[in-house]
Amino acid sequence: MNFSFSEDQILLRNSVRAALDEQCKPAHVRAMMEDDRSGYSESLWGEMAKLGWLGLPFAEEQGGAGLGLVELALVLEEMGRAAYPGPYFASVVLAGLGLQAGGSAAQKERWLPAIASGQARGTAALLEDSLDWDPASTTATATRTGAGWSISGLKRFVPWAHVADVALVPARAPEGVSLFLVDPRAAGVTVTPMVGIDLANRWSELRLDGAAGELMGPAGGAGPVLEGLLRRAAVGASAEMLGAARRCLDMSVGYAKVREQFGQLIGSFQAIRHRCAEMLLEVEKAHAAVYYAAWALSAGAEDAAMAASVCKSFVSEAARQVCGDAIQVHGGIGFTWEYDLHLYFKRAKALEPLYGDAAYHRELLVRGQAA
Amino acid sequence: MDLNYTVEDVAFRKQVRTWLEQNMPRQIRNLEERKAWHRKLYEAGYLGMGWPREYGGQGARPMEQAIVADEMARAGAPAPTNGLGVGIVGPTIVVHGTDAQKRRYLRKILTAEEMWCQLYSEPNAGSDLAALRTVAEDKGDHFQVTGQKIWTSGGALADWGLLLARTDTAVAKHKGISCFLINMRQPGVDVRPLKQITGSSEFCEVFMTSARVEKEDQIGRLGEGWGIAQTTLGYERGGRALARITSYAGQYNQLMNAARRLKRNGRPILDDAVTRQKLGRIWADLEVERYGALRVLTMLERGEHPGAGGSLTKLSYSEFEKRFMEMAEEILGPYGQLTDGVPPEFRLEVDTAVGDHGTWAYAFLWSRAGTIYAGSSEIQKNVIGERILGLPKESRADRVGGTR
Numbered sequence: 001m002n003f004s005f006s007e008d009q010i011l012l013r014n015s016v017r018a019a020l021d022e023q024c025k026p027a028h029v030r031a032m033m034e035d036d037r038s039g040y041s042e043s044l045w046g047e048m049a050k051l052g053w054l055g056l057p058f059a060e061e062q063g064g065a066g067l068g069l070v071e072l073a074l075v076l077e078e079m080g081r082a083a084y085p086g087p088y089f090a091s092v093v094l095a096g097l098g099l100q101a102g103g104s105a106a107q108k109e110r111w112l113p114a115i116a117s118g119q120a121r122g123t124a125a126l127l128e129d130s131l132d133w134d135p136a137s138t139t140a141t142a143t144r145t146g147a148g149w150s151i152s153g154l155k156r157f158v159p160w161a162h163v164a165d166v167a168l169v170p171a172r173a174p175e176g177v178s179l180f181l182v183d184p185r186a187a188g189v190t191v192t193p194m195v196g197i198d199l200a201n202r203w204s205e206l207r208l209d210g211a212a213g214e215l216m217g218p219a220g221g222a223g224p225v226l227e228g229l230l231r232r233a234a235v236g237a238s239a240e241m242l243g244a245a246r247r248c249l250d251m252s253v254g255y256a257k258v259r260e261q262f263g264q265l266i267g268s269f270q271a272i273r274h275r276c277a278e279m280l281l282e283v284e285k286a287h288a289a290v291y292y293a294a295w296a297l298s299a300g301a302e303d304a305a306m307a308a309s310v311c312k313s314f315v316s317e318a319a320r321q322v323c324g325d326a327i328q329v330h331g332g333i334g335f336t337w338e339y340d341l342h343l344y345f346k347r348a349k350a351l352e353p354l355y356g357d358a359a360y361h362r363e364l365l366v367r368g369q370a371a
Numbered sequence: 372m373d374l375n376y377t378v379e380d381v382a383f384r385k386q387v388r389t390w391l392e393q394n395m396p397r398q399i400r401n402l403e404e405r406k407a408w409h410r411k412l413y414e415a416g417y418l419g420m421g422w423p424r425e426y427g428g429q430g431a432r433p434m435e436q437a438i439v440a441d442e443m444a445r446a447g448a449p450a451p452t453n454g455l456g457v458g459i460v461g462p463t464i465v466v467h468g469t470d471a472q473k474r475r476y477l478r479k480i481l482t483a484e485e486m487w488c489q490l491y492s493e494p495n496a497g498s499d500l501a502a503l504r505t506v507a508e509d510k511g512d513h514f515q516v517t518g519q520k521i522w523t524s525g526g527a528l529a530d531w532g533l534l535l536a537r538t539d540t541a542v543a544k545h546k547g548i549s550c551f552l553i554n555m556r557q558p559g560v561d562v563r564p565l566k567q568i569t570g571s572s573e574f575c576e577v578f579m580t581s582a583r584v585e586k587e588d589q590i591g592r593l594g595e596g597w598g599i600a601q602t603t604l605g606y607e608r609g610g611r612a613l614a615r616i617t618s619y620a621g622q623y624n625q626l627m628n629a630a631r632r633l634k635r636n637g638r639p640i641l642d643d644a645v646t647r648q649k650l651g652r653i654w655a656d657l658e659v660e661r662y663g664a665l666r667v668l669t670m671l672e673r674g675e676h677p678g679a680g681g682s683l684t685k686l687s688y689s690e691f692e693k694r695f696m697e698m699a700e701e702i703l704g705p706y707g708q709l710t711d712g713v714p715p716e717f718r719l720e721v722d723t724a725v726g727d728h729g730t731w732a733y734a735f736l737w738s739r740a741g742t743i744y745a746g747s748s749e750i751q752k753n754v755i756g757e758r759i760l761g762l763p764k765e766s767r768a769d770r771v772g773g774t775r
Binding site for chain 2: 002003004005006009070253256257267268270272273274276277281284285289291292295299301306307310313314358359362363364366369370
């Protein structure tokens with residue numbers, strides 16, 4: 001039993017933090033928020049490829065580092081802490097882990113080294129207009145054509161689809177729900193921006209109208225791959241929320257040590273100090289939930305599915321609480337656009353409903369027990 | 372990071388489980404039987420395990436202690452007795468006591484031949500423990516103690532008490548406190564049970580009137596009592612970290628069963644979305660408590676002391692217990708309030724904090740204690756704010772000057 005990071009893991013975290021502190025300062029995040037083209041920095045992307053982050057969880061023969069979800073969560077936590085603007089999660093977690101779990105040897109060979117090297121970006125279109133995360137709810141359709149498949153349907157909240165070279169798209173074939181690889185730039189695909197409050201985290205609507213799809217895995221057999229991917233995405237998003245929450249806590253504590261009212265530092269008031277203590281407790285619990293789940297999924301532990309749902313349900317609400325409390329501790333300045341707090345507050349909020357919100361995962365927990 | 376138990380720990384757990392199956396009493400009817408069970412645990416090496424070997428312990432690892440407690444919780448084993456003696460007084464004597472004190476007291480704590488209580492809180496010194504007014508006056512060959520203590524757990528059974536008393540009123544309040552061992556069986560010590568909201572009396576009030584403390588029963592130097600008390604509060608070694616979770620998990624399963632039987636609008640409440648959300652939330656909270664316990668045990672196994680981090684742990688589990696019991700009451704409705712006449716299917720099958728067979732009503736009421744005793748949640752948040760987050764202390768009227 002060892003619930004602590006190895007030296008290598010600590011080194012990884014420190015190097016990710018140092019790189020992002022240097023290259024993903026709030027000013028960079030703001031510049032990307034206002035960027036009217038891609039919304040992310042190609043040079044930072046290239047840097048991330050060089051540092052090995054883009055292939056972190058892929059096998060070495062696919063240009064990856066062969067690391068596990070704990071390491072991936074460490075990177076994602078730092079990205080949340082920096083409110084990193086870019087398609088890292090979409091490419092590495094959604095497309096990368098999805099391909100890794102369900103792709104054929106040829107599909108992996110085609111995409112994983114390209115993602116790892118930074119040449120290609122991917123995403124996954126897991127949500128339709130009903131917002132139901134259950135893969136069985138998929139209504140997009142797939143029909144056989146001479147050469148392959150033709151996909152039609154409406155997908156929403158697809159992260160970074162506007163810069164993606166490939167998207168994993170669930171659609172209903174005659175055999176049942178199946179996964180397809182779709183080129184978002186191909187004919188029959190319309191990509192329309194959906195602008196949320198987190199401008200550093202871009203979403204699109206994907207309208208598929210007879211778009212060409214390449215089947216990934218067996219027709220009708222997407223269920224297990226999608227469920228596994230959803231769990232990994234839920235834990236990955238939790239790691240990002242954890243990072244955002246920790247940043248909000250750090251900023252609040254820092255502010256409480258310098259801001260004076262009534263002739264005293266506000267951190268000396270129990271109303272503030274107790275709130276900060278509660279925030280720390282939530283952050284520490286979220287840390288335990290994220291890394292337990294990341295380990296459990298990596299190790300194939302018996303309780304891995306449960307741990308993922310515990311993690312997402314807990315961290316969604318903990319991050320909401322901590323980031324919200326941070327605005328309250330700051331008072332008026334925390335409500336200004338100029339102050340950086342809202343970058344992290346919005347990152348946590350953006351991820352809160354994704355990959356199953358707290359209520360969705362609580363229901364999964366009880367369903368597993370009541371059966 | 373590897374959250375599997377080691378082969379050794381799995382084997383040890385199996386050994387404890389087997390021993391409990393063969394030795395656990397079906398029922399404990401009185402204190403003598405509880406002491407007998409306590410001695411049996413001690414002789415098997417399962418009690419005071421973390422104490423150094425030279426004083427009768429096993430020098431066991433924190434994980435081994437946690438596993439024993441966890442297996443006892445799993446089996447529904449009766450609690451041993453003399454918990455404050457084994458958990459707090461003994462370790463205090465080990466660290467701060469003289470050789471003579473160690474020889475005189477330690478073994479009898481482990482065997483429960485001598486029962487102990489802790490004489491800290493006073494009517495006007497609760498969260499502000501350093502404001503205590505009980506006085507120990509130096510009479511040359513002994514100390515004479517006068518004052519009142521309250522919230523003395525196990526006071527009615529205790530042969531001895533670990534006492535904090537003021538020996539110097541001229542200095543700042545934290546600096547005038549000393550630590551003693553006091554014989555509870557003497558005319559100057561009057562112990563009265565304190566009836567709590569549970570209707571029971573696990574706590575006492577203790578009135579000391581010119582009570583005698585021998586010179587050789589002073590712990591540490593005069594004026595060092597506050598520092599000693601601070602370290603004793605830190606002796607929580609994670610021993611019950613897993614057991615606590617296992618007990619709740621057992622109770623959670625009982626609630627699931629109750630939710631299958633109870634109905635709302637003609638359907639089992641287990642099919643009701645609101646109930647399921649409540650259950651799912653508390654289960655997630657419980658699992659997160661378990662992960663936290665594994666983190667604490669990892670630290671302890673590496674020989675690191677959690678320090679002020681112990682405040683996070685205590686704040687977390689005591690507040691969790693309140694939420695858990697409130698949810699249990701919501702599931703059970705008025706069944707949850709029964710202290711007598713509980714139908715068998717809604718009975719709580721656990722030992723309560725004091726070892727009596729529990730009811731949900733008792734456990735619910737008892738859950739209000741955890742966020743008050745051993746440093747209230749508010750005190751824990753002060754500690755977390757000041758010592759972990761480094762936030763400024765509040766300006767306080769009592770930081771300077773004497774207590775007179």
